[in-house]
Amino acid sequence: MSGNDISGNVVDVRDGTAVHIYGPATVGSFHNNFYSNLDASKDMFDVWPQVMAGGGKGDLAEWKAAGYDNGSVQLDPAFANPAAHDFSLASNSPVYGMGFDHIPTHDIGLLG
Numbered sequence: 001m002s003g004n005d006i007s008g009n010v011v012d013v014r015d016g017t018a019v020h021i022y023g024p025a026t027v028g029s030f031h032n033n034f035y036s037n038l039d040a041s042k043d044m045f046d047v048w049p050q051v052m053a054g055g056g057k058g059d060l061a062e063w064k065a066a067g068y069d070n071g072s073v074q075l076d077p078a079f080a081n082p083a084a085h086d087f088s089l090a091s092n093s094p095v096y097g098m099g100f101d102h103i104p105t106h107d108i109g110l111l112g
Contacts, residue, residue: 004028010077010095012036012087018044019063025049032071034095035060036079073098 006028011018014037021027038044043057051066052058063069078090088105089095096102 002026
């Protein structure tokens with residue numbers, strides 16, 4: 001797996017890891033993503049080969065310093081109701097003003 005373009009995603013990290021990769025350093029280009037709920041006290045990026053200065057695990061700043069996720073930011077994307085597992089975006093979500101396109105969820109899935 002290589003040459004992928006991983007961009008324009010809203011990544012919520014309430015549980016687990018933001019990025020978890022065990023593969024070639026050429027797995028793809030990460031850029032312009034929106035990260036929500038990153039815990040600054042934890043290494044949320046787990047990558048092999050060890051591309052970050054501290055080794056295989058680090059935070060968003062270390063991940064960016066290794067050359068990944070340029071243009072990516074940490075923000076509150078304004079989910080409609082995450083407590084009820086509704087991760088649709090509110091109409092005033094800041095990601096819309098930063099290049100994220102509205103997803104027509106009513107056109108996705110089984111129709112008919």
